[in-house]
Amino acid sequence: MIALTNIVIGAIALLHLYILWFEMFAWETRGPKIFRGFPKELFRPTKNMAANQGLYNGFLAAGLIWSLLIQNLEWKDNIAMFFLGCIAIAGIYGYFSASKRIIYVQTLPALLGMILVYLF
Secondary structure, rough: OHHHHHHHHHHHHHHHHHHHHHHHHHOOHHHHHHHOOHHHOOOOOOHHHHHHHHHHEEEEEEEHHHHOOOOOOOHHHHHHHHHHOOOOOHHHHHHHOOOOOHHHHHHHHHHHHHHHHHOO
């Protein structure tokens, strides 16, 4: 089950690397396909803001990747729980402020990861 936990954490890290990519480098091309409710004319003026958000998602991914590399199991779990908790909280905030879908894309996977870390 530890392997499943690592797979879930790795998948969440990959998701946040993808978010980093589209928010930092493809905001005007990929962004409108993802955020359909956001007015298309606002993607260009919000490009720098989105890039900043992308950078934060990259930090979350880096933290999860770091947790996969830690040998000490107590530290590994603590670091994973911290970054998964940050992602879950960001998803809850995003649910209320940006899109209801974020709860499914971001919060639920992070909570699943937290449950797996806690159990195994």
